[in-house]
Amino acid sequence: MSLKEYTKKRKLGITREPPGIKKSSGKKLHFVVQKHSASHLHYDFRLEMEGVLKSWALPKGPSTNPAEKRLAVNVEDHPYDYKDFEGAIPKGEYGGGEVIIWDKGTYHSVETKNTEESEKLLFDGLKKGHISFILDGKKLKGEFALVQMKKRGKNTWLLLKKNDEFASSEDILKNAKSVVSGKTIEDLKNGTPKKSKNIV
Numbered sequence: 284m285s286l287k288e289y290t291k292k293r294k295l296g297i298t299r300e301p302p303g304i305k306k307s308s309g310k311k312l313h314f315v316v317q318k319h320s321a322s323h324l325h326y327d328f329r330l331e332m333e334g335v336l337k338s339w340a341l342p343k344g345p346s347t348n349p350a351e352k353r354l355a356v357n358v359e360d361h362p363y364d365y366k367d368f369e370g371a372i373p374k375g376e377y378g379g380g381e382v383i384i385w386d387k388g389t390y391h392s393v394e395t396k397n398t399e400e401s402e403k404l405l406f407d408g409l410k411k412g413h414i415s416f417i418l419d420g421k422k423l424k425g426e427f428a429l430v431q432m433k434k435r436g437k438n439t440w441l442l443l444k445k446n447d448e449f450a451s452s453e454d455i456l457k458n459a460k461s462v463v464s465g466k467t468i469e470d471l472k473n474g475t476p477k478k479s480k481n482i483v
């Protein structure tokens with residue numbers, strides 16, 4: 284999917300999220316998990332690849348427990364700068380509701396730490412329906428995989444935690460605060476300073 288779909292859905296100028304511009308981050312590949320209180324509360328898992336954010340909606344959020352496979356619905360690519368968006372999308376707009384940056388950090392392929400090679404391996408893997416990667420976030424760390432459930436339609440994937448030193452049966456979602464502002468979705472709903480943190 285390209286950014287076209289994203290741009291189509293956004294009425295630019297009305298909402299405060301970044302417009303769809305391709306950008307590269309430089310040295311390391313970034314990821315972000317945004318907690319999004321839209322019509323249904325979900326988490327958006329986004330991986331930087333080829334200048335955009337490949338995106339999956341996680342209805343139940345991520346888990347650090349290898350026994351819990353989490354549904355990940357592939358959605359349209361988002362612009363790279365969207366990783367810094369936290370705030371409220373006006374009601375009635377696409378994705379209307381509050382967004383916090385639940386986690387963020389860098390990541391690379393399990394096979395290499397080299398950014399260029401990682402990007403190539405991940406991009407190829409994406410087309411094949413299976414990628415394995417190491418997250419270095421504030422909350423999520425260690426090896427994860429995204430696996431396409433081809434029989435259930437091309438957008439249906441699972442996010443899995445691999446067994447490593449960062450695997451845990453504790454519910455990571457209990458830590459509900461933004462890693463950027465320390466705010467929760469509820470803080471945003473209650474109208475504490477309505478600043479959205481984004482790059483224009």
Ligand code: MN
Binds near residue numbers: 325378
């Ligand atoms: Mn969302």
